[in-house]
Amino acid sequence: MWYAFIDAQQRLARAMVGGVRSGSESGLGLQAGWLAPEQAADAFSCWLLRSTCAFGQTPPFDIRSIAGNGSRVTVDESVVASLALGALLRFKRNPPAPCADEKLPVLLCAPLAGHHSVMLRETVETLLEERDVFVTDWADARDVPPEAGPLSLDDYVRAIESFVGTVRAFGSPVHVVAICQASVAALGAAALLAEDGAAPIASVSLLGGPIDTRLNPTVTDRFASSHTLEWFHDNAIDIVPPPYRGAGRLVYPGFIQQAALFAAHPERRLRLEADYWSRWLAGDMSGAQRALRSANDYAAVLDMAECYFLDMLRVVFHEHLLPRDRWSVAGREVRIAALRDTPLCTIEGDSDEITGAGQTHCAHALCDASPLRAARQLTIEQCNHYDLFIGPRWRDAVHPALREFWSEVEHAAPEVRRPRRAAKGSVNRRSA
Structure with a gap:
């Protein structure tokens, strides 16, 4: 190869x-x-x-300060959890004075679709204008030793579950935002947590996520579904060479x-x-x-583990397990209906060339939503896939819609209205 x-x-x-x-x-x-x-x-x-x-x-985020409420707010970046397949980064605002109306933090689930999470730098900077932000920073598979495991889709779902618990240890529920392919893993993790009654999530927002690729399939969808997993294995998979830590691992380079x-x-x-x-x-x-x-x-691109790459093709593009209610993660059935009381926001772009119309919005029907829960379904005009989280459409249309949705959620549910301070030393930091 x-x-x-x-x-x-x-x-x-x-x-x-x-x-x-x-x-x-x-x-x-x-x-x-x-x-x-x-x-x-x-x-x-x-x-x-x-x-x-x-x-x-990889280029670092290097976000040192942001403009907020007419002043500059310094930002501290730290790693608060670490697993073999990636880390959880925390971007903490340090406003010059305590804010009486402190906002709940955001857990930004970065897509594992080729790019490093630093591609979301602008997304993070915008969110930091009023909230602390946690980001899933997925590892380059070439740097993960084979003995760390196959790095399957199940592993990433469980990682998001773990990361939600880490954020919760800081003393507040969290608004989960998932972009593109991360929507599948994040929705699965949120459903499993809801089923277990653990680590409550304030809301879930999905941006351009391929929840059901049978709806208005794009060129990407058709290519993925028209080729067998064996074809992808034979034509897209290679072996990491020395001296990388992941030498011998099969990856999509x-x-x-x-x-x-x-x-x-x-x-x-x-x-x-x-x-x-x-x-x-x-x-x-x-x-x-x-x-x-x-x-x-x-x-800045990364290698994806073969197992995750083929899992995504099988689960999302070939067998459509999530919308058919047939998906299991590590032996646990993913029941999206468990999210019927969880506030849900879905946002699509009308010119999205990667995720077809309705593929993200269908999550509302899958959740069998309670009529009392906050919900929002928006299609942004003149907006392609990347515009959903980077550039003018993100800043002028998508982010304001998310802010309004979060405000509605926080005012409707007093128990999630304001973060609580975590007890000293309460955060569980796991090492790879």
């Missing part, structure tokens, strides 16, 4: 730019400052690493995903690159810094 050969080419690309003083080997480029027009070599190095999928390390993403959405990659280069050439270094970070975040 190609993994060892491609990895050698990526290492060569990193070696070519290793001496560049901007630190572009890490794929960050402008993190420590910005590139002056005369630093053309640095700018080219950043582009080379993005184009060859050759980042030596990041470099294949990058090629697939570019083929499916060439306009997005070209738009990000054009924005960066046009600002850089025009001498708009502040704008170029923001554009470069966005381009680097989008280009």
